[in-house]
Amino acid sequence: MIDPQRMLQKFMDYVRVDSESGNERAFAEVLLKDLGAFAGLSVEWAGGGEAAGSDAGNLYAYLPGTMQGEPILLCAHMDTVVPGRGIDPYVEDGFVKSRDGTILGGDDKAGITAILEALRAVLEEGLPHRPVELLFTVKEEVGLMGAKTFDISRVKSRLALSVDYVGSPGVMPIRGPGMMEIRAKIHGVPAHAGIAPEAGVSAIMVGAAAVSRMKLLRVDEETTANIGTFRAVGPTNIVSPEAEIVIEVRSRSKVKLAGHTNELVQALQSAADEYGARLECTVREGYVPYDIPGDDPQVVRVAEACRRAGVTPEFVSCGGGSDSNVFNAQGLVSFNIGSGMKDVHTTDESLSIAEFVSAARVLRELIL
Known part of the structure; x- marks a missing residue:
């Protein structure tokens, strides 16, 4: 099952590793090590570093399914905005916050942590699961550069779900600019x-x-x-x-x-x-903009997973760009879900622990 305390500790460990856009290497190495601990998961560098102007590159991973089921690609980005050096997180009243005038880095390390916790829970429980693809990109915050350099032809999934939005995982921006x-x-x-x-x-x-x-x-x-x-x-x-x-x-x-x-x-x-x-x-x-109908099978698929996890789905329009813009333009169905982030791109950024844990529960349902 999802372990909230483990999630919280991993998130706080992750945000302490600096990864401002273009300087993701140190965090990517930490993530590469963590991914290597998942049995059956193949992990590789997937290019994009030099072309995107990063000292790292995209990380791609694949876990074969143990049952019949449509595969899913779960995506999040490794970079943060500035000021993102020397982040010192702490917990207060159900939220994670940061000291000393930095961002928190929940955008998007909350998404990364939720993805890994969901996968870890499924494997620990020994549950049958569909094929899962993971993609962690560089330089999303400065032009979606990692996603633009990724070879989308290798993707087996039709749905590329980015865990990179504010608020509850039930909030799904299916229309973006x-x-x-x-x-x-x-x-x-x-x-x-x-x-x-x-x-x-x-x-x-x-x-x-x-x-x-x-x-x-x-x-x-x-x-x-x-x-x-x-x-x-x-x-x-x-x-x-x-x-x-x-x-x-x-x-x-x-x-x-x-x-x-x-x-x-x-x-x-x-x-x-x-x-x-x-x-x-x-x-x-x-x-480019995207507008996905609310009755699209992939949207319905995520909405049903939300309901199974006890989360109410809500379809919204957003004003921000994300890797989903790139994936939609390349023929996938892609949109974001929330991971509990608040006030992103500011030094008042925080993370709702309850919504953060809910995001992992939704993702667990999508993997099953």
């Missing part, structure tokens, strides 16, 4: 700011004018846009010759995603034209 990234460089004209400012074109002013014309943050129910970088560094006695702006657009609608991206690029271009600056702009697709 796509993302586009805009990188703009505005080239102005330098001039002495005190003697001849009229001769210059301020890249900062151009950028500010462009931003003032943009619809940002919550655009509509399906769409968001955010500026992550607005950078211009220089002395105050020179009219700013260059500014950099980096924007992301997300939407669950492909049409809106393309349309709002174009609107933001046009705002940049029109401001540059108006002031006489030169715009250098690139647009990159980060990932």
Whole structure:
């Protein structure tokens, strides 16, 4: 059976191992050792390290089934956001939290721990189980890079379930956004700011004018846009010759995603034209949206496992990207379930122990 105390101890051990994006090697080695203790589980490095820009690589494992049953791929990512060095976890009022101004790292080490506990419980009980595939990816937090470099053709499962969402495991985001990234460089004209400012074109002013014309943050129910970088560094006695702006657009609608991206690029271009600056702009697709029907057999399969584990399933839409975006685009059915995480990507992050344990119970039902 699921052992809550063992789960909790393993999670706290895991988060103490630093694994900020691109520096997952130390944690991957710990995970590789733990996976090696599972009888019958074959484990291997599955590439992605160099291509993704990580010092490690994806880890893939396969456990043959002992009964007839559709296989399942369980996925989580090994990297964390910053600040994720020197995490010192502690338990308070049913939650795991962190000290000293770091994240906790439940995103996504809670998912990894829940997956391993579910598999461990099934094997300890000697229960018949379906074939199980495990995939632990690198650099999910900075562009889903590990998943993008993984060879999906080797996967035997039709369902790739990512244990990488907030709240209860019953919360299933079956609709997720796509993302586009805009990188703009505005080239102005330098001039002495005190003697001849009229001769210059301020890249900062151009950028500010462009931003003032943009619809940002919550655009509509399906769409968001955010500026992550607005950078211009220089002395105050020179009219700013260059500014950099980096924007992301997300939407669950492909049409809106393309349309709002174009609107933001046009705002940049029109401001540059108006002031006489030169715009250098690139647009990159980060990932594509997905929308899985609630009656899809794979969704029903997970919902039934939730009910067997005493968890109420709830289908939702989300605004975040995950490895599931990559897997859906490559032909699998993929979505996330919660593992008890709260306030992820902040130093207030915590983990609900009750929901964390429930996630392992749901996963155990899916393996059987």
